[in-house]
Amino acid sequence: MKFTHEEKSYSFDGNSISLIEALKALSLDKKAIAAKFNGEVLDLNRTVTNDGEISPVTPDTPEGLEIIRHSTAHLMAQAVLRLYPGSHFGVGPAIKDGFYYDIDATGNITEDDLPKIEAEMRKIAGKGEPVTREDMAKPDALKFFADDPYKTELINDIDAPTVSVYKQGEYADLCRGPHVPDAKALHNFKLLSVAGAYWRGDEHNKMLTRIYGTAFATPDELKEYIRRMEEAKLRDHRKLGKDLDLFSLHEEGPGFPFFHPKGMAVMNTLIDFWRREHVKRGYTEIKTPQILDRELWIRSGHWDHYRENMYFTEIDEKPYAIKPMNCPGSILVYKTQLRSYRDLPMRLAELGCVHRHERSGVLHGLMRVRCFTQDDAHTYITPEQIRDEVMRIMELDKYVYTDVFGFKYTVELSTRPEDSMGTDEQWNEAESALRRALEETGTPYTINPGDGAFYGPKIDFHLEDCIGRTWQCGTIQLDFQMPGRFDVTYIGEDGAEHTPVMLHRVVFGSVERFMGILIEHYAGAFPYWLAPVQVKIVPIADTHADYARELHDTFMNWGIRSEVDYRSEKLGRKIRDAQIQKVPYMIVIGDKEKEAKTVGVRERSKGDLGSMSLEAFKELLSKEFNPIK
RNA sequence: GCCGGUGUGGCUCAGAGGUAGAGCAGCGCACUCGUAAUGCGCAGGUCAACAGUUCGAAUCUGUUCACCGGCUCCA
Numbered sequence: 254m255k256f257t258h259e260e261k262s263y264s265f266d267g268n269s270i271s272l273i274e275a276l277k278a279l280s281l282d283k284k285a286i287a288a289k290f291n292g293e294v295l296d297l298n299r300t301v302t303n304d305g306e307i308s309p310v311t312p313d314t315p316e317g318l319e320i321i322r323h324s325t326a327h328l329m330a331q332a333v334l335r336l337y338p339g340s341h342f343g344v345g346p347a348i349k350d351g352f353y354y355d356i357d358a359t360g361n362i363t364e365d366d367l368p369k370i371e372a373e374m375r376k377i378a379g380k381g382e383p384v385t386r387e388d389m390a391k392p393d394a395l396k397f398f399a400d401d402p403y404k405t406e407l408i409n410d411i412d413a414p415t416v417s418v419y420k421q422g423e424y425a426d427l428c429r430g431p432h433v434p435d436a437k438a439l440h441n442f443k444l445l446s447v448a449g450a451y452w453r454g455d456e457h458n459k460m461l462t463r464i465y466g467t468a469f470a471t472p473d474e475l476k477e478y479i480r481r482m483e484e485a486k487l488r489d490h491r492k493l494g495k496d497l498d499l500f501s502l503h504e505e506g507p508g509f510p511f512f513h514p515k516g517m518a519v520m521n522t523l524i525d526f527w528r529r530e531h532v533k534r535g536y537t538e539i540k541t542p543q544i545l546d547r548e549l550w551i552r553s554g555h556w557d558h559y560r561e562n563m564y565f566t567e568i569d570e571k572p573y574a575i576k577p578m579n580c581p582g583s584i585l586v587y588k589t590q591l592r593s594y595r596d597l598p599m600r601l602a603e604l605g606c607v608h609r610h611e612r613s614g615v616l617h618g619l620m621r622v623r624c625f626t627q628d629d630a631h632t633y634i635t636p637e638q639i640r641d642e643v644m645r646i647m648e649l650d651k652y653v654y655t656d657v658f659g660f661k662y663t664v665e666l667s668t669r670p671e672d673s674m675g676t677d678e679q680w681n682e683a684e685s686a687l688r689r690a691l692e693e694t695g696t697p698y699t700i701n702p703g704d705g706a707f708y709g710p711k712i713d714f715h716l717e718d719c720i721g722r723t724w725q726c727g728t729i730q731l732d733f734q735m736p737g738r739f740d741v742t743y744i745g746e747d748g749a750e751h752t753p754v755m756l757h758r759v760v761f762g763s764v765e766r767f768m769g770i771l772i773e774h775y776a777g778a779f780p781y782w783l784a785p786v787q788v789k790i791v792p793i794a795d796t797h798a799d800y801a802r803e804l805h806d807t808f809m810n811w812g813i814r815s816e817v818d819y820r821s822e823k824l825g826r827k828i829r830d831a832q833i834q835k836v837p838y839m840i841v842i843g844d845k846e847k848e849a850k851t852v853g854v855r856e857r858s859k860g861d862l863g864s865m866s867l868e869a870f871k872e873l874l875s876k877e878f879n880p881i882k
Numbered sequence: 883g884c885c886g887g888u889g890u891g892g893c894u895c896a897g898a899g900g901u902a903g904a905g906c907a908g909c910g911c912a913c914u915c916g917u918a919a920u921g922c923g924c925a926g927g928u929c930a931a932c933a934g935u936u937c938g939a940a941u942c943u944g945u946u947c948a949c950c951g952g953c954u955c956c957a
Contacts, residue, residue: 353952363886364951448952449885456954460885463952491950495893504930504948562956607957612883613948615955625957704956713957725957763957794914821914829918843916853916861917 255304273297273434276309285309286433287320294320296386296431312438312470322347324384324433325374325442325468326354331382331424332373333358333464336366342426343403343452343461349721350478351467355450357403362462367444370464374442377422382436384421391416398427403452441475442468488719490772491618497777497834499768499785500619508616508623510765515785518814519771520764522783524604526657526881527628527761534649536600536630541582543606547572552738553581554674558707562609579605580732580757583631584739592743594635597753598642602630604764619769620724626764632756633741639754643690643712643729646758650714650727653760657880660774663723664696665713667704674707675734683731684710706757708734714762719773726762726770778835778857781877788815789831793824793843800847804840804867811871815840832857838874 254265256275263278272288272295287294287310290301294316310317326345329352334340337359345354356362362370389397391408394416398404404427408416419428421436433439444466452458469475486492494500499516512520531538544566550556555563555577564575576582583601592599608624615621634642654660666687669680687710691698698712705711714727732755735741742750761767771779781787788808792801801817808815818827824841831839841853845864852870854862865873875882 361886365887446951447886450953451884454954456884460953462885465952502949507948609956612955614883614885614953616949621956627957728957759957761957766957791917793916796914823913823915823920824917825915826919827917832918839917841917845916855917 254302256307257305258307269300269302271298271300272307275301275307279307281307281309283309284311284313286312286317286438287431289316294431297434299386299431318468318470319347320431320433321439321470322352322468324436325439325466326352327384327419327421327424327426327428327432328374328378328382328436328439328442329370329444329464329466330354330356330426331377331421331436332370333362334424335373335377336370337362341401341403343450344407345426351445351465353450353463353465355452355461355463357452357459357461362447362464364447367447367464371442371444374439378436378439380437382421384419384432384434384436386430386432387418387420388415389418390414394418394427397425406453439468441470441472442466443475443479482720485719485721488773488776489618490620490718490769493772493777494618497772497785499772502618507613508611508621510619510622516768518785519779519783520768522881523761523764523768523771524628527604529881530649530653531600531602531630534600534645535598536602538602538604539583539586540603541579541586541605542576543608544568544573544575545582547574549581549585550574553735554708554738555581558672558674562611564608564610575608576605577607577609578757579603579607579627579629580631580735580755581739583629584735584741584755587631587633587741588739592633592753594743594745594751597634597743598638599633600630601632602628605629619765619772620718622763622765625766627759628761628764628767629757629759632758633736633743633753634756635743635745635751636754639686639731639756640690640693642756643687643731644694646729646756647690647694647696647712650729650760654714654716654727658771658774660716660770662717662726663715664691664698665701665704665715666691666698667701667706667711667713669705669710670703670707672707673705675709679733680710683733687712687729687731706730706732708732709757716770718770724762724766724770726767727760728758728762730757732757779837781837781874782879782881784835784837785814786816786834786836787813787874788838788840789834789836790815790817790840790842791824791827791831792817792819793841795821797842797844797847800842804842804852807867811874813874828855837877840870 256263258279258281261279272290273282276282276285276288288297289308289310291305294310312318312321330342330345333356339359341357343355391414394408395405407427416427417430419426419430419432444464446465448463449460450463451460467478469478498513500510500512502510559577563577566573586601604626606626611621611623632642654662668684709730709732711728711730713725715723716726717723736752736755741753743753745751790801790804792798798819805815805817828839837857839855841855846853851864851866853864854870856862
């Protein structure tokens, strides 16, 4: 037999060898927790019978880390089984930043129990616990897990004739592997939280107890991760929203955020920017009502497919609905005139405030609310215009996300959901049109099956929050349904009536959610153009208050959002408070500045920039990044 | 909606059957200050709401509401 690793090779007499022996022979076994053999990651004590390329898998590689985490999940399960004998286990995979295990425990497990479980894990790992793999024919595995309803269900769902079982001490688990050869390889782990999770992610199933934890290759990486998560919490938009006086949430209106003057300054600036970009790109703006006849929603399909999320009311004993989407209103505007093919694409934008009933447990600051402003637009086009129009929208999305805000984002193509309307042909056509646009623009994307809107597939843009949760913001939805349902038409070149295609799209998604993302992205330190207070004027003593007032007037005239700190506090204190409020510029004025009619400029991250003339300061501000200048 | 946790002055938190406390913020007074917290004083709470147990409940029990972490669901 012959193994190769980079330059080295090793010949072995015989026709089988374990990977660990092979690695040892090549002196590659030092940090190995698994081996890669011909591209496949396998347990160290797996035996191979053919030649191949071999390399060690160590904890400092992505593959190694995944094994460490997966094995730590098993270690946790073993510890739980000791502390809660008779418990059953669901699934326990490695995930992005750690692992979890879903447990049907024989006792209540709360966060207070985590240290106890962790201690048991350390005990097992400290003593050492060999992990062995055993292949079983399915009937044998079913027998082996006969008293475990979860594993039984999983085994029955596996197609292959044999399954693998990993055993460590009294604990055994149905698992594909690979795993570390011994639990003593596990050191740097921590259990993080407890949550409920439905068996197989289905809310009709039993809720299991999920324990989240994480593990790293080194103690420093674990410490660093914990530090990063703590730091991330300081960026939480709900905390910053309070600290920076941007918005508030009240028991009187769960899911209905209240925006304060500073929050509105940010939101309005965002909207100014949005309007300008849309005018540039050929959109016109409309506004349609909050409450419309229920009949309209029956016709649109919302009654059949979206009723659960809608609020209803009554006017003069007639049923009405609060709008959850803007499309039917847009259509009514479109239909007020006979439209020509020359009018298309017709781009009707609308900052529509929509209400949607969200289940109580899902509300989350500004990210998930029951009333939000969509930066919506409905584009009416001919089928031939789909490609160009979708690409135009993607160009706008890229400009906003990347060029203006510098976000990392991911793109998903969401396909037909179960509860939807239209024919398969229409859906296939729509899905492939969107796919073509993604591919032609070279946009990396993943498929999100069954997550489309009930009237059409969509391209979704996802942004990350401070702790790495992703939120859908922009979306482009292709709709072959609504125009037909509402008899939307245009007169073609041929003089005949045709049905246009409709694109529903948002860039921010929800202005509220986008603001939440922005707050976390900037950790509250908004760039100059967005900052609620752009300049804080800080008089050193009361005698400088007049000059401060004068400057304040000047800045207001320049269209700059400024405030004066008139408190009779020391300079250091006023600076500190302005820093904490993350104001981009502080103007410090004392005798010197008052006398010379200059301003002492302090930039929030660069510090004191010295005194300068008002003109020089204006020039400085004009150099700030500003997409709406 | 489901599982678990939490709810005490504007904010951050202490108090765990005997009738509510700190720091910060606020207000008043003094200080008039040169780049991240001046000092002193004052005021502020039906302890989320409702019901119950008890001689007595912020504290124990139940219900409800809201929030936090997840699950499910979605911008």
